Amino acid sequence: MAFLSDELRSQIESHIPDYPDKRAVTLWALHHVQDALRCVPLPAIREIAEILELHPSEVHDTMSFYGIFRDEKHQLGKDRLWVCRSVSCGLRGGEEILENLCKHYQVTPGGTSEDGKVTVEYAECLGGCEQAPCVLVNDEMFGDMTTESTIEMMDRLK
Amino acid sequence: MAEYEPVLLKRINKPDSASLAGYLADGGYDALKKALAMSPEETTNTVKDAGLRGRGGAGFPCGLKWTFLPKDHPGPIYLCVNADESEPGTFNNRILMEKDPHQLIEGIAIACYAIKSQKAYLYIRYEYGRSYRTLKKALEECYAQGILGDNIFGTGFKLDIVLHRGAGAYICGEETGLIESLEGKRAWPRIKPPFPAIEGLFRKPTIVNNVETLCCVTQILKLGGEWFKSIGVPPNPNNPRDPGSYGPKLYGISGHVNTPCCVELPMGITAGELIERYGGGVWKGRKVKAVIPGGVSMGFLTADELDTPLDFSGPGKKGCLGLGTAAVVVIDDQTRMVDVLYNLARFFSHESCGQCTPCREGTSWMTRILERMRKGQGRREDLDLLIEVAGSMGIIPGTTICGLSDGAAWPIKNAVNKFRDEFESYIESGVSTVTSAQELMQLAH
Numbered sequence: 387m388a389f390l391s392d393e394l395r396s397q398i399e400s401h402i403p404d405y406p407d408k409r410a411v412t413l414w415a416l417h418h419v420q421d422a423l424r425c426v427p428l429p430a431i432r433e434i435a436e437i438l439e440l441h442p443s444e445v446h447d448t449m450s451f452y453g454i455f456r457d458e459k460h461q462l463g464k465d466r467l468w469v470c471r472s473v474s475c476g477l478r479g480g481e482e483i484l485e486n487l488c489k490h491y492q493v494t495p496g497g498t499s500e501d502g503k504v505t506v507e508y509a510e511c512l513g514g515c516e517q518a519p520c521v522l523v524n525d526e527m528f529g530d531m532t533t534e535s536t537i538e539m540m541d542r543l544k
Numbered sequence: 545m546a547e548y549e550p551v552l553l554k555r556i557n558k559p560d561s562a563s564l565a566g567y568l569a570d571g572g573y574d575a576l577k578k579a580l581a582m583s584p585e586e587t588t589n590t591v592k593d594a595g596l597r598g599r600g601g602a603g604f605p606c607g608l609k610w611t612f613l614p615k616d617h618p619g620p621i622y623l624c625v626n627a628d629e630s631e632p633g634t635f636n637n638r639i640l641m642e643k644d645p646h647q648l649i650e651g652i653a654i655a656c657y658a659i660k661s662q663k664a665y666l667y668i669r670y671e672y673g674r675s676y677r678t679l680k681k682a683l684e685e686c687y688a689q690g691i692l693g694d695n696i697f698g699t700g701f702k703l704d705i706v707l708h709r710g711a712g713a714y715i716c717g718e719e720t721g722l723i724e725s726l727e728g729k730r731a732w733p734r735i736k737p738p739f740p741a742i743e744g745l746f747r748k749p750t751i752v753n754n755v756e757t758l759c760c761v762t763q764i765l766k767l768g769g770e771w772f773k774s775i776g777v778p779p780n781p782n783n784p785r786d787p788g789s790y791g792p793k794l795y796g797i798s799g800h801v802n803t804p805c806c807v808e809l810p811m812g813i814t815a816g817e818l819i820e821r822y823g824g825g826v827w828k829g830r831k832v833k834a835v836i837p838g839g840v841s842m843g844f845l846t847a848d849e850l851d852t853p854l855d856f857s858g859p860g861k862k863g864c865l866g867l868g869t870a871a872v873v874v875i876d877d878q879t880r881m882v883d884v885l886y887n888l889a890r891f892f893s894h895e896s897c898g899q900c901t902p903c904r905e906g907t908s909w910m911t912r913i914l915e916r917m918r919k920g921q922g923r924r925e926d927l928d929l930l931i932e933v934a935g936s937m938g939i940i941p942g943t944t945i946c947g948l949s950d951g952a953a954w955p956i957k958n959a960v961n962k963f964r965d966e967f968e969s970y971i972e973s974g975v976s977t978v979t980s981a982q983e984l985m986q987l988a989h
Contacts, residue, residue: 404706406620406746412728413711417670438728451730451897452711454670468671471985472632473840473873474798476887485981495988508985510714510891511632512671515798515871516805525673 389429394422398437408438412448416455420462427458463498463505465543467536468522471508474515483519484508486533504540550808551767551792552759556643562678564685567646573691575765579654580699587658591761594769595790600626600717600754601839601868603856605787606761610659612741613749622750623656623664624726624740625758628710628717630669631839632891633871636794636806637755641668641675644759645682651758653696653703654765659751662702667722669710679707714895718946719752720744721897732899733946756794776811777855789855793870797823800830800876812858816850819874830876834963838868840888841951843958847877863962865954881963882970883977885956886914892952902937903949909933910956918978922971927960 388395398415402408415434419426426449435442449455456462469475469484484495487506491499498505514520517529521536528539560566567573579587592607613621625648629637640648652664668676683705686692694702713731715721720734723745744750753761764772772791779788789811795818798804802824809818815835819825826832834844837854843864845852852858856867875884893907910933913926934957937943938950960967 407727409728410726413709413725416711417709448729452713454712472891473836473884473887474633477799477875477879481979481981485984488984495985508988510894511630513629513635513638515633515635515796518798518804522671525670527671527674
């Protein structure tokens with residue numbers, strides 16, 4: 387039986403006509419799988435490879451290069467919270483917010499709260515420098531944050 | 545000086561700035577129609593003659609780049625739009641995409657017509673989810689109205705634009721790293737030549753252009769090359785190789801200022817005027833210690849160098865690498881340069897793609913030397929060691945494939961040279977400024 391659902395397969399396959407080479411769909415495939423499963427497990431890598439006519443090691447090689455993808459041992463929580471630590475946010479307290487959030491959720495950076503709701507990570511520049519310090523929740527950026535406003539926002543998502 | 549009226553950012557505060565209806569009501573896509581009434585060569589020449597230089601960081605003349613494509617190529621020819629804006633301090637492309645996506649799409653269509661491409665890939669960094677969704681909607685509107693697709697405005701011109709999401713890697717902003725990433729591989733930059741114009745995406749001739757550059761293309765077709773050349777800084781007559789710094793530029797102002805913002809101004813405003821007039825001055829009543837003129841790769845201007853014009857040649861005259869992305873980051877006089885430099889070095893060691901040893905190892909060692917210094921264990925000779933490591937990595941010495949390494953090394957060399965006394969007295973003091981947040985980040989998994 388296939389590991390990937392029919393829905394995931396058709397999401398992945400929908401990108402194939404956009405490119406002259408199926409390999410170019412690799413990042414899309416990894417994103418779709420991780421969005422649905424909160425990680426990219428090994429059986430998914432094998433099936434992505436099958437769909438895109440690649441060797442699984444080629445998919446794995448690409449996946450491992452980009453820090454955004456997680457294997458099954460590092461599954462993400464329901465929401466992923468990135469805190470920017472690069473220069474403009476760093477100058478305005480971004481790192482301290484990260485530290486406070488780690489304390490609040492009782493994790494080290496990269497970890498997921500015990501209730502499985504929030505994964506806290508640091509990020510390099512999120513491109514929201516005029517709103518520093520900023521955070522990214524999944525793929526939505528929010529600016530002018532404090533520890534308190536970030537926690538409140540994450541509580542509303544629960 | 546008369547107040548400059550923004551052009552690229554003219555529409556961003558309108559309530560329906562992102563909609564096709566709103567764009568059309570403001571004369572949108574007339575520039576594309578104008579181009580389609582000319583030949584591709586005339587379109588290319590219009591952009592070339594306007595003196596538009598790429599806004600992504602390198603400042604390469606845009607129209608000239610287009611002419612590097614092979615003549616009479618059977619195709620396909622590709623345009624890659626570089627929307628992987630990731631240089632710390634830089635955020636102007638995000639504003640252009642979120643607030644006025646059709647200005648960009650129009651520029652893409654004009655560029656594709658000029659270079660005879662029927663397919664553009666817009667490589668957008670994953671973190672810009674809002675930009676992605678805004679552009680996706682804008683593209684759907686265009687297809688529904690016949691502005692994209694098989695027979696654009698009934699002229700027979702064909703164009704498809706495909707959105708492609710990245711996955712959080714700074715190196716994808718390097719044009720051949722972007723191409724490798726788009727092809728589904730790790731984003732390892734390619735050895736050049738061949739340049740992408742000869743062999744790029746899927747081994748076909750490819751042009752890679754930045755978002756702001758393409759928005760300028762729209763406005764050049766709309767308002768004319770003469771308009772573009774009436775703004776900014778003409779070439780230095782004493783330097784035959786200076787193509788000038790024409791046109792408007794989006795400047796980002798962030799860091800220790802009262803009102804961080806993005807502002808559109810004629811090229812050549814000074815760093816000091818930008819900070820005072822548009823950034824609202826330094827926060828908390830403090831003074832400037834240093835200013836990053838164009839993203840972290842560029843190095844620093846000191847408080848004595850704020851009269852530097854931020855055009856393509858200004859920062860270089862003060863020992864910076866260049867104008868870069870015109871992302872101005874202000875550092876106040878209560879901040880230690882060693883702490884700022886550590887932040888930058890950490891960024892580059894995190895983002896080095898690992899392909900070239902001098903960069904992979906050099907960025908990591910520079911970070912570790914600064915780390916040791918910040919633990920109060922620095923040695924005087926560490927400063928020379930930093931400069932030695934920095935001097936051995938990059939395209940400039942010829943040891944790496946791409947310029948990430950030069951961008952990592954430059955602020956180190958620049959800061960140690962310009963602030964050497966501060967570094968020396970910091971080392972002698974033996975104090976530690978490592979924060980608990982930074983220690984915590986080392987436990988990341």
